[in-house]
Amino acid sequence: MGTIAAALAVVGLVDAAFAGFRACTGRDARIDKRALHRQAARRGLAVGTLWLTAVALVALAALAADLTTHTGELVAAGTRMLQVLTPYAAVVALSLIAYWVLPMRESTFVILVGLGPMTLARPLVVLSAVTWAVAGSGDWLVWTVALTSGLGVLAVEPVVHHRWYRPA
Numbered sequence: 001m002g003t004i005a006a007a008l009a010v011v012g013l014v015d016a017a018f019a020g021f022r023a024c025t026g027r028d029a030r031i032d033k034r035a036l037h038r039q040a041a042r043r044g045l046a047v048g049t050l051w052l053t054a055v056a057l058v059a060l061a062a063l064a065a066d067l068t069t070h071t072g073e074l075v076a077a078g079t080r081m082l083q084v085l086t087p088y089a090a091v092v093a094l095s096l097i098a099y100w101v102l103p104m105r106e107s108t109f110v111i112l113v114g115l116g117p118m119t120l121a122r123p124l125v126v127l128s129a130v131t132w133a134v135a136g137s138g139d140w141l142v143w144t145v146a147l148t149s150g151l152g153v154l155a156v157e158p159v160v161h162h163r164w165y166r167p168a
Contacts, residue, residue, distance in 0.1 A: 004078035005056075011085050012052050012153055013045060015122075019157035020044015022119070027165045044160050051152035055145055062141045073139040077146055084129035092118050126150050 024040035063070055095114030099107045130150035134143050 004075055004082065007082055008078055008085075008149070009052060009056075011082075011089055012149065013048050014089075015153055016048020016052075016156045017041040017045040019048070019153075020160045023157050023161035024165050040160070040164075043164055044156050047159050047163075048152070048156045051155065052149065055149045055152060058148070059141065059145050062144075070139060070141045073137055073142050074145065077133040077137055077139075077142045080135065081129045081133040081146065084125065084132050088118065088121075088125045123154055126153055 018041070020040045020043045021037055023044065024036060028036050030036065059074070063074075091114065095110050095118065098110045099115065101107075102110060127150065130146045133146040137143065
């Protein structure tokens with residue numbers, strides 16, 4: 001159970017950092033934006049950490065009350081969620097590596113065919129992961145954790161954008 005939860009937490013927190021980055025892109029005219037992007041990623045990571053911590057606390061409280069009923073269902077749901085998220089995360093990771101390693105022309109192509117479409121597909125991938133996680137499960141805790149974690153992942157970017165980067 002710990003491995004599944006840790007893998008989902010890593011995917012969610014890395015996504016939150018990238019969501020913070022996406023929330024600030026195009027918002028500043030500075031040429032050297034590295035510090036701005038690091039700060040934006042930290043903000044996304046902070047918002048994602050708060051949300052996922054709240055979800056984890058709810059799950060832990062329910063598990064403490066009745067460990068035997070929910071554990072198997074949560075592990076199965078987490079495994080199903082990772083079946084959807086892992087291929088998506090792998091494509092995004094490979095696209096990022098190619099973007100950083102390849103020369104400018106090829107890295108621009110990677111953005112056009114890899115990262116751009118993957119960013120657009122992200123809400124659908126999260127919705128698919130949540131749907132697959134709850135498929136066939138009647139456990140209220142599985143539904144609660146899957147739905148609130150999916151909502152949290154999708155909410156990080158708008159929250160960071162609204163809080164720190166909206167026009168004055």
